[in-house]
């Protein structure tokens with residue numbers, strides 16, 4: 184039997200197994216994980232565009248005019264500087280001025296009537312709410328509506344904290360553990376063992392099927408949410424980003440998603456051969472990846488997350504107010520260079536697949552104890 | 554049907570064999586099969602034994618679905634640990650009653666043929682031929698999941714024979730088949746056996762297979778009880794000595810009476826003189842003799858079969874599995 188024959192055979196197995204990998208009823212929730220960020224970004228985009236269109240239709244103010252509004256400006260001054268607001272509401276309410284205790288233990292509260300007013304302006308990017316008391320500006324509340332930088336930061340955060348750590352992790356668990364374990368549960372694994380194929384060829388075919396499915400699903404999900412993040416923004420800003428770092432960013436996001444599938448896929452394929460219960464390997468691996476930052480250098484290199492995180496083009500935003508322990512957990516200690524990271528994932532994968540090939544040769548058909 | 558490939562010489566001494574040497578398999582504490590040694594020549598070989606005797610275990614061992622804890626197996630000189638070579642010349646219809654959810658009968662058989670490296674058209678024509686052989690063409694394009702038990706049995710048979718293997722292993726292949734299909738299936742086994750292929754099948758009813766088999770292997774409790782051509786095995790069963798423990802007052806007297814019977818091969822008196830162990834070649838003659846002795850006024854307190862397993866097997870097989 185030639186190597187070429189074995190490769191064709193592995194590919195034939197992969198083609199047959201694709202159905203299980205893509206459409207297994209046990210793993211349909213994988214799609215939810217993959218599409219979740221896209222839904223969030225697209226939803227965010229739709230809401231943003233909807234508000235933009237509504238507010239812009241009611242008259243936009245220039246950014247300069249809004250910036251020129253100062254605290255303690257009167258309502259008239261503001262109207263003169265910024266023109267007619269999008270919305271303008273006023274109200275009267277009682278405001279508690281002070282509270283005193285009487286000798287008998289009772290309380291006396293003094294109130295004053297206040298004329299409240301709120302004006303809302305929009306300059307195409309920022310929504311500014313101005314609050315007045317008795318005709319004087321007391322609070323200026325600014326919210327960024329269309330902030331490209333902020334959205335890209337948000338994407339980086341979602342990608343690293345949710346997508347790499349949870350979505351792809353559990354998605355690969357669903358897809359790859361199902362390849363062998365699912366067939367043990369269905370009692371159909373023996374048909375593969377009765378085919379004239381080496382067990383490691385079978386393993387390769389199944390891995391290929393899972394890899395194709397998970398890569399398509401998760402790079403697809405990542406690309407879709409990237410597009411969802413971009414589209415509401417001004418086309419000039421997006422075009423500038425594209426001709427600048429944008430293309431590279433997208434490439435490395437997709438590459439790290441794909442490599443995460445390569446790495447986690449091999450781990451869960453092996454786990455599906457060795458263990459019946461998917462919770463155990465998931466918990467162990469999640470813990471392992473979690474404490475990775477604390478491990479000695481050499482052990483750090485035995486982690487999928489460590490490498491794929493090093494490939495992410497934009498460092499994920501960390502809030503410095505987070506507890507330091509959490510900070511260490513979330514950020515990779517010292518990212519590896521990109522080429523080393525790619526090689527690192529591949530090396531970890533080969534190591535795991537090599538162990539899995541040993542396991543699949545020893546595995547026996549034993550459905551009764553499932 | 555193309556002529557089967559054989560390994561080298563077809564001379565009697567050099568016939569390709571399926572060989573087990575001292576094969577043992579345990580499921581944890583539970584015995585699957587124990588120290589099985591066999592050399593199965595081509596032709597139809599039936600593996601007969603009651604439920605749980607180890608038939609499936611032995612067949613799974615032969616086909617590499619499980620691995621022996623001890624001993625070695627060669628199927629026409631290939632180890633079951635080399636499925637790439639061995640499964641080219643081996644087909645196995647298992648007792649596992651499951652098929653992929655997505656597959657129609659035709660897809661199920663054709664898909665498994667694709668793994669032989671056959672071009673699709675050839676795989677499909679072979680699959681169709683196999684389905685014809687098991688008379689399943691009408692239902693070929695329905696989902697296997699919706700088949701009746703007998704149809705699933707047949708589609709598994711079709712899958713096992715589709716690549717025209719030299720060694721065909723079939724776990725209870727006649728179970729659940731209607732008389733017509735059963736006759737056709739048996740005719741096919743005969744044809745394949747006559748072509749010099751191995752057809753190894755299992756059954757728990759000796760009568761079901763003894764007329765069609767060239768060899769019979771009787772298995773009980775994971776051990777081979779008898780093995781050989783059907784006539785030899787019949788004699789062996791009926792001559793298989795049975796052991797009984799007799800409890801009685803006057804053991805020496807009864808022992809001397811029994812010694813006159815020529816079906817008795819051995820008697821061991823207990824030290825307490827209140828019982829003995831008797832070996833007989835014929836259960837019927839033995840019970841008749843006991844009846845005569847009791848009629849003569851000798852008190853027999855009890856008769857207990859000593860080797861219940863073999864005895865039960867004897868009863869079971871000769872009684873036709875009822």
Ligand SMILES: Nc1ncnc2c1ncn2[C@@H]1O[C@H](COP(=O)(O)OP(=O)(O)OP(=O)(O)O)[C@@H](O)[C@H]1O
Nearest residue numbers: 549551580583584585603604605606607608609610
């Ligand atoms: N997967 C398993 N785990 C534990 N014990 C098993 C397993 N498979 C078989 N056994 C035990 O091994 C012995 C032989 O079982 P086997 O299935 O080989 O019998 P069989 O002759 O095929 O029976 P049947 O006629 O019911 O098919 C039985 O005692 C059975 O309980």
Ligand SMILES: [Mg+2]
Nearest residue numbers: 608609648724
């Ligand atoms: Mg059985």
